[in-house]
Amino acid sequence: xxxxxxxxxxxxxxxxxxxxxxxxxxxxxxxxxxxxxxxxxxxxxxxxxxxxxxxxxxxxxxxxxxxxxxxxxxxxxxxxxxxxxxxxxxxxxxxxxxxxxxxxxxxxxxxxxxxxxxxxxxxxxxxxxxxxxxxxxxxxxxxxxxxxxxxxxxxxxxxxxxxxxxxxxxxxxxxxxxxxxxxxxxxxxxxxxxxxxxxxxxxxxxxxxxxxxxxxxxxxxxxxxxxxxxxxxxxxxxxxxxxxxxxxxxxxxxxxxxx
Numbered sequence: 001x002x003x004x005x006x007x008x009x010x011x012x013x014x015x016x017x018x019x020x021x022x023x024x025x026x027x028x029x030x031x032x033x034x035x036x037x038x039x040x041x042x043x044x045x046x047x048x049x050x051x052x053x054x055x056x057x058x059x060x061x062x063x064x065x066x067x068x069x070x071x072x073x074x075x076x077x078x079x080x081x082x083x084x085x086x087x088x089x090x091x092x093x094x095x096x097x098x099x100x101x102x103x104x105x106x107x108x109x110x111x112x113x114x115x116x117x118x119x120x121x122x123x124x125x126x127x128x129x130x131x132x133x134x135x136x137x138x139x140x141x142x143x144x145x146x147x148x149x150x151x152x153x154x155x156x157x158x159x160x161x162x163x164x165x166x167x168x169x170x171x172x173x174x175x176x177x178x179x180x181x182x183x184x185x186x187x188x189x190x191x192x193x194x195x196x197x198x199x200x201x202x203x204x205x206x207x208x209x210x211x212x213x214x215x216x217x218x219x220x221x222x223x224x225x226x227x228x229x230x231x232x233x234x235x236x237x238x239x240x241x242x243x244x245x246x247x248x249x250x251x252x253x254x255x256x257x258x259x
Contacts, residue, residue: 001093003240004160005082009233010039022100024049026107030076032188034174035112037076045102058094059087065126072122074110075129075174081162083132089160129175134158136181141255145209153252156245161238166194166230183259192229200258212250217243 002008008021014028026041043049050058057068065072065079073079082090115121135158141150157163168176169185183203184196196203204212211222216238219227227235238246 001085001089001160002096003237004156004245005093006162006234006237007042007093007097009237011042023103024097024100025103025105030188032076034116035110037074037110037112038108040107041103041105042097043103044098044100045104048104048106049102051098051102053094055091055094059090062090062093063087063132065122065130072119072126074119074122075125078162078165080130080176081159081165083130084134084155084159086155125173125175135164135178136256140257141252142257143251143255145251145255149248149251150255152245153248153250153255156241156249157252161249163197167197180259182253182256187230194230196259197253198256198258199254203258204253205258209247209250209254212253213243213246216241216246216249 007024008016010028010030011024011026012021012028013023013025016023024041024043026039028039030037030039041049044051046052053061053068060066060068061073061077062079062082062085064083065075065077067073110117134154136154138147138151138154141147141154143150164176164182166188167182167185168178169180169183170176182197183200185194186192187194199205207215207222215221215227216235218239219232219235221227238249
């Protein structure tokens, strides 16, 4: 769950490699149209990280976007996806993260202008957009892959993997457009575009499920190109999953309705 959820991609120091990825001191800056979000320290440090949190505190943050002191967390932390996670997986993730080394030092605060610096407004946003329901109902998945595999892939993509947070376009107040699920979107950082990863005409129809699984394992495309940009850390995380999980993700992506 730690690698599927991409925890280190945002919360480890920028450019961290190997064991350094387990030092979750935060500090990375995410520039968005709403302002700059700074990833917090989520190491096991009891003062500056989440070492003093209880499992209930952690579950409320992951599943409800609420901090231990009752504040609404900003959805730059992708709890709108994590809300679909199983409670047992959240519990296992918390136990693992509490075993990682504590790192002292608080990260800087967010740099947000009015009205986005008013956290109360996030509460209304959550009422509108926070849901634990699957994005794609089981009866809308196409293909002849076993449903248990498709459901595992759906869980990983829509939940901990939070793929839709980057690959789906957003409306003017930052919520993903579920009717365009995984259809590609402007990059959150820079001027690029995050690709359509459905099997539609603008997506990856030429890739087989085995091509997708191989890409997630190795970083190489069917055309012998290699992964780049923000996807590098995602692919490195996916490479740590069991082969069966990568295959389930690939099967789900091939089964998602095109746009």
